[in-house]
Amino acid sequence: MEKKNQMKGATELTHLRVLVLPFPIQGHINPMLQFAKRLLSKGLTVTLLTPTSSAHNLIKPNPNSTSKSLHIQPIDDSFPPGTKPGVTAEYFNQFRAGITKSLTDLIRHDISATTTTTTTTTKPLPKFLVYDCFMTWALDVARESGIDAAPFFTQSCAVNAVYNDFKEAEVKGGDEGVSLPWKGLLSWNDLPSLVHETTVYGVLREFLMDQYYNVGEAKCVLANSFDELENQVMNWMPSQWRIKNIGPTVPSMFLDKRLEDDKDYGLTLFKPQAVTCLTWLDSKQPSSVIYVSFGSLASLSGEQMTELARGLQMSCDHFLWVVRDLEKLKLPESFKEETSDKGLVVSWSPQLEVLAHKSMGCFMTHCGWNSTLEALSLGVPMVAMPQWTDQPTNAKFITDVWQVGIRVEVNEEGIVTREEISKCINEIMEGEKGKDIKKNSEKWRDLAIAAMNEGGSSDKNIGEFIALLASN
Structure with missing residues (x-):
């Protein structure tokens, strides 16, 4: 009976369609793809948007994995297939312009198609966008197109806190290192290289710092970590952002084993031996x-x-x-x-x-x-x-x-x-x-394992995120 009730609850959530938009590098695709699978397992409808420059390179190593039920949709980023992400202002500006236009068109088209037809085969109305933290502008694009959105941070909460502190100039530095509100003293050797090597990385440093310019405006901030792992940071960070740890985003069969056949990430830009x-x-x-x-x-x-x-x-x-x-x-x-x-x-x-x-x-x-x-x-x-x-x-x-x-x-x-x-x-x-x-x-x-298991801290946070979507 309990299993039937769970299945009924999952069915009732299929109208909640979430768009997931990763930056086209493997280290960002993997965690966002795994989060998409978790949402699928809870009964939501999920579309993974893959920028066209990398979409043709994505390999499905295991066609029987849980990602088989995930709807994957290319989205035009204005670059030819096979283009690798660059670290220049030209690349970032062109990528932003391409995705902004394509994402706006996609959301508005799907909303229009859903609201003007009564067929049962139509995809559910887009409800929410989960976007890569590199794409801060996606929050405005989503809201202007008629839906809400949340950033997904693919680095640790500690690193997010460091970058944000430096952006807000809330650090005091000396020869031994810097003093941070949540950690005390960290040596220069312990800080992200882009923080203190200010003349080396140029555009990339500016790009990473920009991850935080509108993060406080989001109703929810998702992070690939778990509360117990970074408890000292998590005692401080909720006072800054509405953050929810939903990780570790590792395939379920290596953790809680609750998602059957989830033995790999499901998509890869590299072919493993x-x-x-x-x-x-x-x-x-x-x-x-x-x-x-x-x-x-x-x-x-x-x-x-x-x-x-x-x-x-x-x-x-x-x-x-x-x-x-x-x-x-x-x-x-x-x-x-x-x-x-x-x-x-x-x-x-x-x-x-x-x-x-x-x-x-x-x-x-x-x-x-x-x-x-x-x-x-x-x-x-x-x-x-x-x-x-x-x-x-x-x-x-x-x-x-x-x-x-x-x-x-x-x-x-x-x-x-x-x-x-x-x-x-x-x-x-x-x-x-x-x-x-x-x-x-x-x-x-x-x-x-406990964090991702039923009732664990990350499992609860995923449930709270879904409740947030259902309440809007």
């Missing part, structure tokens, strides 16, 4: 492999690639290293042949399946937020090697707040040496500190 990776991992002992990946955007210098390669070679364990095709030329000559007995280098991996594998011992990561949440959700200890943007702040929390990893130290030339890399890996895999880190990793895994 799944069989190669998993077959190789199957041949290794439990907790014996170091997984190394720096995401879809980070690019190491040739010198740093050499030091990383030699550090893995010096370490005591097997390694699986993701090196994108454009980065492979930076590998030392004969490295793959020299390490064929202990290592595997691939261009892309099925990261969730890799992290969940029994052979996994630790994850050497750039500390991108999606990778950080995946490791936390699966209880995998981390070696933190942040590169830029939000990654130094994520690394600070990984090592000092959640205590689930070790951060490498850079030398005076800004390089992490092979000796440092080998030392940190061996400490995680075999040292005394590594034992405590593994226990903490298991604790945070359990808390992440």
Whole structure:
């Protein structure tokens, strides 16, 4: 009877149609797609809007995943298919102009079509837009077109707070670092690189700071985190924004297992070498492999690639290293042949399946937020090697707040040496500190699962978001 009542409630929500609009990079598509699936599981009608420049590149690795019932609709961003997002004012301005026109036309057309026909096959009236935090202007576009909207932040609440504090000039800095209202003192080394390296990033820095100019106007702000993970920030942030944590946005079968067949994100811009990776991992002992990946955007210098390669070679364990095709030329000559007995280098991996594998011992990561949440959700200890943007702040929390990893130290030339890399890996895999880190990793895994499970903090927040839509 209870299940029938749940199904009845879900059916009654199908008139609530939500449009979900991610920025066309993998790290933003994944979490917003997973949130769309959660809304689908609650009975809402959801349309994922994919900018046309990237839509043709999206691969569906598992046609039987829960995303099969998601309506995916291309939206013209004015760029030719295959255009990669740029970091110039020209790109951002053209993208904004293209999406603004297309989004306005789409919403008004669907509203008009719904209100002028009585057929039962018509899509429900668009009710709400969930837009990527990079698209602050989408709030105004939605409201001017007749619906309301909320931003979706794909980075941590701590990073959001840092950016917002700097934008509002609510920080006091000194030689040791900066004092923040919600955290106390953070060293310059712990802050997002775009905050203090003001002359390096130019347009990108301005673009990221602009994420917050109208966030206080939104009736709801969605964030890919969970309350227990960032409790200190969450004690302060609700006084600033109407924020709801709805994460971690990891496929359900790796967390609460409430969404059947939700085993992957469902859409990807990269083709993983799944069989190669998993077959190789199957041949290794439990907790014996170091997984190394720096995401879809980070690019190491040739010198740093050499030091990383030699550090893995010096370490005591097997390694699986993701090196994108454009980065492979930076590998030392004969490295793959020299390490064929202990290592595997691939261009892309099925990261969730890799992290969940029994052979996994630790994850050497750039500390991108999606990778950080995946490791936390699966209880995998981390070696933190942040590169830029939000990654130094994520690394600070990984090592000092959640205590689930070790951060490498850079030398005076800004390089992490092979000796440092080998030392940190061996400490995680075999040292005394590594034992405590593994226990903490298991604790945070359990808390992440609880947050997404029925009655958990993020599950409740998703329910409150749906109630907000139903009340309008």
